Amino acid sequence: MPLKFANGDTSSIPVHVVKKDAFKGWLASQPEEVASWLGRTGFEAEAGESQLVPGASGNPQMAVVGYGTAKSRARGRFHIARAARALPKGTYHIASGLIGPALEEAALGWLLASYRFDRYRKQKPQKARLKAPKGVDAARLEVIAEGEALTRDLINTPASDMGPDELESVFLALADQHSASAAIISGDDLLKHNFPMIHAVGRASDRTPRLLDMRWGTAGPMLTLVGKGVCFDTGGLNLKPSSSIGLMKKDMGGAAAALGLAHMIMSLGLRLRLRVLVPAVENSVSGNAFRPQDILTSRKGLTVEINNTDAEGRLVLADALALADEEKPDCLISMATLTGAARVAVGPDLAPYFADDSGFVGALEAAAAQVCDPVWRMPFWSPYENLIEPGIADLDNAPKGGFAGAITAALFLRRFVENSPKYAHFDIYGWQPTAAPARPKGGVGQATRAILEALPSILEI
Template sequence: MTDYSDLLKADNNQPAHMIRIVDAESFESWLSAQPQRVRAIVAAQKFAGKGYEHAIIPGDEPSDWSVVAGVANRSKLSSWCLAKLAETLPEGQYRLAEGMAGPAMLGWLTAQYRFDRYRRDDNAAGPRVLLTGEVAQIDATVRLAEAVALVRDLVNIPAGDMGPAQLEEEAAKVAESFGARFTVTKGDPLEQGFPMIHAVGRAAGKEFAPRLIELRWGDLKHPRVAIVGKGICFDSGGLDIKPSSAMRLMKKDMGGAAHALALARLIMGARLPVQLHVLIPAAENAVGANAFRPGDILRSRKGLTVEIGNTDAEGRLVLADALTLAGEDDPELVIDYATLTGAARVAVGPDLPALFTNDDALAAEMDAGGSEVDDPSWRLPLWDGYADMLKSDIADINNAGEGGFAGAITAALFLKRFVPDKAKWIHLDTFAWRPSPKPGRPKGGEALGLRAVFRLLEQRYENSGRK
């Protein structure tokens, strides 16, 4: 992982290139105040003060040059407004003439993310270091960047190198870093205690055997928060096998688990006063002689019987058993992340996680927090009127609705049956992937809905229960 602490440092008047920020409104007044030489240089570089544009302004000496950069709104910097600079400027140290980068420090860091596990880029530029006077924000910003990078790394690693056992190893590293209690359930205990997790993963064989990974941390006197992440390390669709085009990206079907681990890192790193319980049902949905079949009836940990309408709707099965266990500790808040439905992507596209919740105030907090940290989601309804789509003639519930309508909603309604009645609940159906690059956000695995939830938790718990 990139060492982000080396890219954001306290400004102690070290030598650095100056970056001056302008926007469309201030560009002309800035330009008119410049000498003719600078105006000619700016014109030659076709810089007009627009967002993500910049120009290099030479000084009197070869190393004495500065930067003028365009942003959308210089009075309210976004997380990504300086990210293009961090991607394209030469190696070196920089400081803002305006002094404060605020949220843009995150984009400066995430823009320098590299996934180089399988290919070394000998032509990659060296580090671009941002000097800042906002010293109190450095550690928190670095932790955010590290959490984003963790999601990206775990999702980008192919399924052959990121099966349930490897996901367990990554979770163990997170637990060890913060002294959290770590347990894993697999084999016969998994089959007996979490039958749907076992059923989904049993065809993958011993090397990729299913398991339930748990992490517990925090003072038992603090409020209980459960985080559940779907950990389907590869999804063939099972016997209802996917076409090759749909299977190509299924290494990312453990993106929910990646988000859960990254959120746990943020919570523990900030020492939020909560009693944290992380649950990751990890499995590979494979094809084999002992694969679960369409029409099978599975008995869940909760005791509800589930008819399998489609083996490719497996994520909700493993989440259901994990949510049931989470509810047995009576948490006040349950959050789950899952790359659950293609229907959510059709509804809101790749950038917006589909948000479902049983609490309107919680939805408003998510919306406000997401807007504040440039990590939006979009609420879809938990419309009970569609529950009939999950009816079964021979079991308590079917795992897949008929007709193809409201797929993201019916999936959320399925999960709702396993969420504890008294708990507030957030379900994020996230893509965990960026199909095309944007400044600070390369193509590939991506954290979507991570920072918004962490901001919500900070606002709810940061100043409560501290000793």
Template sequence: MPRVTTLLPAADAAAATPIWCVDAAAWAGLAAELPAPAVAFARATGFEAKPGRLCLLPDPEGGLLGVLFGVESAGGRADPFALGRLPDLLPEGTYALAAPVADPALAALAWRLAGYRFARYRERPAPAARLAAPEGVDAGEIGRIADAVAAGRDLVNTPANDLGPAEIEEAVRRLAGRHGAACTVTSGDDLARDFPMIAAVGRASPRAPRLVDLAFGDPGAPKVTLVGKGVVFDTGGLDIKPSAAMLLMKKDMAGAAVALAAAEMVMGAGLPVRLRVLIPTVENSISGSAFRPGDVLRSRRGLSVEIGNTDAEGRLILADALALADEESPDLLVDFATLTGAARVALGPDLPALFTEDDALAAEMAETGLAVNDPVWRLPLWAPYASLLDSKIADINHVSGGPFAGAVTAALFLRRFAPSARAHAHLDLYGWNPAARPGRPEGGEVQTARLVYALLRRRYGRA
């Protein structure tokens, strides 16, 4: 099971050790109320009310009176997850926020997410510090979100020898079983006939490719479809990657993990939507049967696609899945993928790129992302760049012929396969925390899952 720290009921706060989150002004006021020996201790140890500073105040019996934690002053660029520093720094015990914070729900979520441990291969005990839910915070909702994130992180962190297409399918089946959803799988000859690009990308591996399809909710409810790229490992194919570029390729299925984490949140909350999750999952391997540069593939939508580079396989499998999703004209279609290095060069690892033609949706996603500390940044679907995908022998090439606008041209390629969706957003994400930050341990990350869940909850959640 995923390892996360515990969030206790708010009623436990009365007997908990207080945490005072203080800036300079708040510290001055608090110092006038605390016992003089505790204030003297804080000053003697050099505590300053600056972001991230910590002081454990002793009581007269040698126990713990409380915790001072420095935060950003009002009007500053405060990190909503700042409290996520504490679970690994505090001794075992139960703690409670003794003073208001800007967003207590995010503070509590950060605490839980900070305690995640990937413990599949060696024991990594979670922190023993527990937090009582702040007043007014729904501990159950925080727990469901944190557990979904932890499960998604586990998938991304699992290496490809233990996570192939069959294991991705099993993860979807377990998710469907927990929530009474339907799950169907297309593989073998049926996959080659109905989803030829998914089949072509995965045919070089001994682990068979497949399309996994989960459906949940009332068919008459608003249709929301999530599509996640599930490349369990990407060698680059015949356009093989350098060895250094393969080191993190176990995370090339992070788009699938994001879609499943978001789906877990949606189904756990019982949102009144007709949710569909499509996971095309393959291993992009090398053998005599591998697809080649210069091949022309047929797609589910009927477009012929010239292969410009076998290391751009993700958009091929997404295109077939998007074509299926588009056949029922969903109200909202969102795809998630670790798709281009160009997006990382432009925005770095922490900020996924958002592409959509819907200005209202783009604004809503940007606002929601900031509100839940799961941000995105919109890049343009610049139509004139579509000519960079022209092919002399097929309907379209799947990569551009030059070094420019790689993330944009990838998004434009995908857009060709979902023309009927009422709204479509493509999220190009990294799926990994290169270094630990509050609430975000180093390793796999399901970027944008919480954003999409929060957006759906705003749109469709019951008051």
């Protein structure tokens, strides 16, 4: 379902966005019939509240949308998207009340509110359409919405229809769309090409494990994205309980986010060289599943003691990160639905990330605030390094005790990155547990818009 502005429509209904503390003054400037109508309907300009105002003929002459107070706006984002869902059928344009980043947020939120996942059931389209506001880069916003829709579609699709084969098909289609090159290493060839941990995690499934590798661009600094593509995670022999296994179709959310971001980068033609790596596996249970207490030797040569087969994401990422790091990219980013500890720490709405480079951190934090894509920095806390060193092997994939689980997972991944000057790891959730403005319940992109906005500063392009 394309997320586009209604630029072909010749007529549209003006939308006036009004802050609550300015509502009385705005109302005093309006014709008496407008003030009377809004008074009778009880409109108070709360954030996202909307009201259609009829003209003398009975047709709507305007829509008024509340922007609330600074305090109420701080308690959420994409408030105007609530109006997009509530207003009746028609084409609208934002006539007043918003400028700059706030106008851009409103326009993008309106687009994202029209997203529907309709693969298995016909969904009613959004009735209210928006003309691209003057002063925003409409084409860029449409590209961002397309990338977000790709991420959501991939996460929302159940594992029955989104296993490693299907993820590979989407990967190749994206490469073809953007004239990028792609290579696939699968099955026992993973061992021949020295990806032993990707093979170990995926070998128990009858859906062949693989590593997906895409390249795009010939000039500029190099950016490599590594996305966790565990298409379903049973937990392996350390089988997940029913309370934890229900949402595991989203365990490839890191890959989905990386592909959505890659689509944005390539569609916008950023001057950089892009590489995308996705280890695509299913963590299943069978007679040849990898076991607790096994010791695996990684691509990098580091040995890893397996103390929980449900901590498999860091294993497949480690081999992919080692490959990426061999090329010494200017910036290396991993994205994964990696730990429950991250969810406990910051909840589902924030995207925790780990980074040591101050330039990366500064650019990302500024960008996240600018585009309303919240992130939260977590520490690569080196004093915890001993927690991931079991003694019998170089590394432990699941330290005992449960403390600092997100940090120890990030430290584990950092062991496989030595040559990349800017490395960041995002431990995202990838799921909207309850519907919110511009974000229906289900799969969701996190941190991708912030990264996209920050890239020109991070890579100096």
